[in-house]
Amino acid sequence: xxxxxxxxxxxxxxxxxxxxxxxxxxxxxxxxxxxxxxxxxxxxxxxxxxxxxxxxxxxxxxxxxxxxxxxxxxxxxxxxxxxxxxxxxxxxxxxxxxxxxxxxxxxxxxxxxxxxxxxxxxxxxxxxxxxxxxxxxxxxxxxxxxxxxxxxxxxxxxxxxxxxxxxxxxxxxxxxxxxxxxxxxxxxxxxxxxxxxxxxxxxxxxxxxxxxxxxxxxxxxxxxxxxxxxxxxxxxxxxxxxxxxxxxxxxxxxxxxxxxxxxxxxxxxxxxxxxxxxxxxxxxxxxxxxxxxxxxxxxxxxxxxxxxxxxxxxxxxxxxxxxxxxxxxxxxxxxxxxxxxxxxxxxxxxxxxxxxxxxxxxxxxxxxxxxxxxxxxxxxxxxxxxxxxxxxxxxxxxxxxxxxxxxxxxxxxxxxxxxxxxxxxxxxxxxxxxxxxxxxxxxxxxxxxxxxxxxxxx
Amino acid sequence: xxxxxxxxxxxxxxxxxxxxxxxxxxxxxxxxxxxxxxxxxxxxxxxxxxxxxxxxxxxxxxxxxxxxxxxxxxxxxxxxxxxxxxxxxxxxxxxxxxxxxxxxxxxxxxxxxxxxxxxxxxxxxxxxxxxxxxxxxxxxxxxxxxxxxxxxxxxxxxxxxxxxxxxxxxxxxxxxxxxxxxxxxxxxxxxxxxxxxxxxxxxxxxxxxxxxxxxxxxxxxxxxxxxxxxxxxxxxxxxxxxxxxxxxxxxxxxxxxxxxxxxxxxxxxxxxxxxxxxxxxxxxxxxxxxxxxxxxxxxxxxxxxxxxxxxxxxxxxxxxxxxxxxxxxxxxxxxxxxxxxxxxxxxxxxxxxxxxxxxxxxxxxxxxxxxxxxxxxxxxxxxxxxxxxxxxxxxxxxxxxxxxxxxxxxxxxxxxxxxxxxxxxxxxxxxxxxxxxxxxxxxxxxxxxxxxxxxxxx
Numbered sequence: 001x002x003x004x005x006x007x008x009x010x011x012x013x014x015x016x017x018x019x020x021x022x023x024x025x026x027x028x029x030x031x032x033x034x035x036x037x038x039x040x041x042x043x044x045x046x047x048x049x050x051x052x053x054x055x056x057x058x059x060x061x062x063x064x065x066x067x068x069x070x071x072x073x074x075x076x077x078x079x080x081x082x083x084x085x086x087x088x089x090x091x092x093x094x095x096x097x098x099x100x101x102x103x104x105x106x107x108x109x110x111x112x113x114x115x116x117x118x119x120x121x122x123x124x125x126x127x128x129x130x131x132x133x134x135x136x137x138x139x140x141x142x143x144x145x146x147x148x149x150x151x152x153x154x155x156x157x158x159x160x161x162x163x164x165x166x167x168x169x170x171x172x173x174x175x176x177x178x179x180x181x182x183x184x185x186x187x188x189x190x191x192x193x194x195x196x197x198x199x200x201x202x203x204x205x206x207x208x209x210x211x212x213x214x215x216x217x218x219x220x221x222x223x224x225x226x227x228x229x230x231x232x233x234x235x236x237x238x239x240x241x242x243x244x245x246x247x248x249x250x251x252x253x254x255x256x257x258x259x260x261x262x263x264x265x266x267x268x269x270x271x272x273x274x275x276x277x278x279x280x281x282x283x284x285x286x287x288x289x290x291x292x293x294x295x296x297x298x299x300x301x302x303x304x305x306x307x308x309x310x311x312x313x314x315x316x317x318x319x320x321x322x323x324x325x326x327x328x329x330x331x332x333x334x335x336x337x338x339x340x341x342x343x344x345x346x347x348x349x350x351x352x353x354x355x356x357x358x359x360x361x362x363x364x365x366x367x368x369x370x371x372x373x374x375x376x377x378x379x380x381x382x383x384x385x386x387x388x389x390x391x392x393x394x395x396x397x398x399x400x401x402x403x404x405x406x407x408x409x410x411x412x413x414x415x416x417x418x419x420x421x422x423x424x425x426x427x428x429x430x431x432x433x434x435x436x437x438x439x440x441x442x443x444x445x446x447x448x449x450x451x452x453x454x455x456x457x458x
Numbered sequence: 459x460x461x462x463x464x465x466x467x468x469x470x471x472x473x474x475x476x477x478x479x480x481x482x483x484x485x486x487x488x489x490x491x492x493x494x495x496x497x498x499x500x501x502x503x504x505x506x507x508x509x510x511x512x513x514x515x516x517x518x519x520x521x522x523x524x525x526x527x528x529x530x531x532x533x534x535x536x537x538x539x540x541x542x543x544x545x546x547x548x549x550x551x552x553x554x555x556x557x558x559x560x561x562x563x564x565x566x567x568x569x570x571x572x573x574x575x576x577x578x579x580x581x582x583x584x585x586x587x588x589x590x591x592x593x594x595x596x597x598x599x600x601x602x603x604x605x606x607x608x609x610x611x612x613x614x615x616x617x618x619x620x621x622x623x624x625x626x627x628x629x630x631x632x633x634x635x636x637x638x639x640x641x642x643x644x645x646x647x648x649x650x651x652x653x654x655x656x657x658x659x660x661x662x663x664x665x666x667x668x669x670x671x672x673x674x675x676x677x678x679x680x681x682x683x684x685x686x687x688x689x690x691x692x693x694x695x696x697x698x699x700x701x702x703x704x705x706x707x708x709x710x711x712x713x714x715x716x717x718x719x720x721x722x723x724x725x726x727x728x729x730x731x732x733x734x735x736x737x738x739x740x741x742x743x744x745x746x747x748x749x750x751x752x753x754x755x756x757x758x759x760x761x762x763x764x765x766x767x768x769x770x771x772x773x774x775x776x777x778x779x780x781x782x783x784x785x786x787x788x789x790x791x792x793x794x795x796x797x798x799x800x801x802x803x804x805x806x807x808x809x810x811x812x813x814x815x816x817x818x819x820x821x822x823x824x825x826x827x828x829x830x831x832x833x834x835x836x837x838x839x840x841x842x843x844x845x846x847x848x849x850x851x852x853x854x855x856x857x858x859x860x861x862x863x864x865x866x867x868x869x870x871x872x873x874x875x876x877x878x879x880x881x882x883x884x885x886x887x888x889x890x891x892x893x894x895x896x897x898x899x900x901x902x903x904x905x906x907x908x909x910x911x912x913x914x915x916x
Binding site for chain 1: 525526528529530532541542568571572758759760761762763764765786788799800802803805806807808809813848850851852854855856857858859860864867868870871872874876899900901902904905907908909912
């Protein structure tokens with residue numbers, strides 16, 4: 001059986017969209033043909049997608065449970081990343097597997113409504129209070145189940161987290177993040193992987209080094225070796241804050257990027273998350289090794305992190321991808337434009353990143369960074385993951401030519417999650433008419449999941 | 459007759475919302491009573507507003523016709539404010555009174571849908587091609603009619619524009635902006651004012667100095683005198699770009715703020731728009747004179763203007779208000795958080811502006827800057843202008859306590875125009891259930907108005 005969609009307009013790459021695009025997919029959720037210039041009358045049996053259709057958005061860096069902080073951490077007087085982190089730890093201490101699954105499913109569903117079809121969940125909340133292990137790695141299984149509940153494609157990036165800082169012991173909350181060394185981490189991860197059916201088409205497991213603060217060099221080497229052996233994606237938080245750089249230089253005489261380079265972590269399967277405070281040498285190392293960089297600009301605004309060198313990294317050879325990270329905002333359209341807009345604030349120049357390139361960051365580059373080379377384009381052989389935005393709403397009306405010319409700029413600079421009408425993941429409709437086709441009303445689910453954590457219901 | 463609304467939650471100032479707030483207004487569109495702690499059962503006849511109700515948002519700086527640039531100016535390679543201006547001029551050259559009214563009405567309706575109840579339209583497109591005067595100031599009348607069409611409260615800030623730059627003649631497009639000197643500007647404006655009925659409750663006319671680039675000192679003094687005589691609000695673009703500062707210093711030996719101060723423009727009725735590149739003396743002058751400052755952060759991002767000294771201005775004594783300016787985005791919620799978020803990027807510190815203060819900027823402070831001291835608060839004696847946002851959608855779900863505690867932070871950091879369900883202006887419902895009650899579907903109106911300008915319809 002073949003699924004067919006007829007798109008009024010579809011973005012197939014570059015700066016413009018094509019009109020009348022027929023997408024066909026097989027039972028395996030893979031596109032078999034993408035044909036432009038097809039009149040609706042010539043494909044009457046295909047499902048019609050009015051508006052503009054693009055490859056589904058890829059959220060390459062998520063901590064699902066941080067969604068429960070939205071609104072709660074911004075009010076409290078002055079502060080910094082580090083005071084924000086205290087509140088996040090208070091939240092982490094309240095989660096158990098059931099609450100984690102309920103919350104994460106609602107958050108992944110919120111993502112789907114905004115056009116996200118693939119999520120990279122950077123998962124570090126592994127154990128129960130005091131670090132006591134759950135049976136069956138219940139927290140990791142909760143993440144896998146939540147993605148299935150919400151119908152999104154998932155790369156679970158399981159993070160190794162061993163120390164509270166360089167040479168600093170774990171505190172009570174951090175004990176929930178830690179394993180018995182990097183070998184303990186690897187062994188738990190093998191257990192989790194064994195629960196994923198071999199035939200699963202929308203789940204992958206990858207590795208993460210939480211940061212050079214949380215993983216000593218010898219253990220970093222172990223994680224790097226594990227990822228190489230499994231040919232798995234490897235992510236790490238890198239230089240989000242100057243204090244991390246200072247501590248790393250003091251302890252190891254290298255920047256975080258320099259240390260990761262020396263431990264052979266960098267390369268095409270590696271993604272540096274944030275990469276905000278880099279030296280010129282760091283930029284050159286990341287670019288020359290073809291490492292990806294995941295920028296999370298709305299989080300970096302919220303946490304007062306600063307503006308990373310996006311244009312320099314691109315010019316050096318790094319692919320850029322995007323993440324909503326702390327979920328102060330869940331809107332990859334906003335992340336895409338924020339990369340460019342924040343560069344404008346930093347440099348006084350416009351147009352450092354072409355819109356088509358920003359859409360690549362939001363789609364294929366993110367998928368590649370999460371270990372899905374066959375995801376993120378509307379082309380034969382790629383997964384049938386797509387998002388459709390209305391072009392007759394107030395956001396996009398009049399923002400590009402009816403022929404499709406200039407559609408990339410319009411999508412990047414004017415689209416919002418609330419413009420999304422339809423989402424397909426692996427050939428299956430997950431959002432239709434702006435509503436979640438699997439879970440129904442998502443707002444009340446979020447509210448229930450969050451109120452039960454904070455005990456703040458009405 | 460009395461109109462009554464019962465609000466599930468309403469923000470009356472500060473950081474929290476009150477539960478069960480009954481609003482009552484007379485036929486004159488003025489609130490007569492605001493009562494907290496009222497159960498729904500005790501006000502069964504009142505119109506129920508579920509979610510969170512706030513005073514209507516005030517957009518203190520708009521150029522309505524710039525909406526037609528959204529999506530069209532961001533793609534073209536590298537560039538700056540100045541290349542953007544060329545495209546804007548090409549658009550201005552295509553407008554006539556009918557097209558201007560059609561476009562502006564759709565744009566004001568888009569504003570209403572996002573919760574904006576009062577607009578300050580900084581209006582400088584006064585004349586026909588080559589500077590030929592229309593009969594009856596047809597362009598100004600088009601703006602007045604458009605606001606009435608869309609049901610929003612309007613301050614038309616009529617801008618004096620006389621030179622193409624300091625000592626530079628007008629170019630062809632700029633001739634449409636200019637009058638025969640400041641006296642010609644004043645005389646045209648008196649004509650426009652005479653068309654506004656004395657009983658009009660939702661229209662006011664104020665003055666604007668386009669910039670120190672476009673108005674020589676002697677003419678600035680004339681505009682200042684006119685505004686003082688009429689006790690009218692007076693706005694000016696100030697120091698949006700370093701080049702303006704350089705030219706002003708070279709010609710007059712003063713910064714733009716210094717020049718405006720020497721010409722007695724500053725004071726409680728004055729609003730400096732942008733105020734991005736200020737000296738310490740500029741900040742002190744604006745603050746000591748109690749001048750307002752209108753920040754337009756999404757435009758300042760888009761045009762690579764830079765980040766203005768919002769916290770320093772506030773500390774010096776200036777009230778801050780907000781504008782969507784070029785309408786790359788029409789969302790005052792986004793402007794409010796962007797003031798704080800961009801300060802975080804510039805300083806590395808969070809929480810420089812309390813959320814309640816940012817909501818004041820988005821409401822009462824903006825109204826005051828537009829000459830509406832009785833607008834912008836939910837309190838007896840203030841106009842019945844309000845906006846309601848849903849709290850059960852994915853944006854706001856779980857972002858504050860069911861009791862209303864922390865509602866200001868949630869509204870500032872999580873609300874979006876697409877969360878708006880209901881808008882009331884001067885006691886009249888303008889948006890209901892997320893749809894424009896007067897104009898119906900707004901997207902197609904925008905598309906029609908813009909496609910006809912660019913000749914880009916399908």
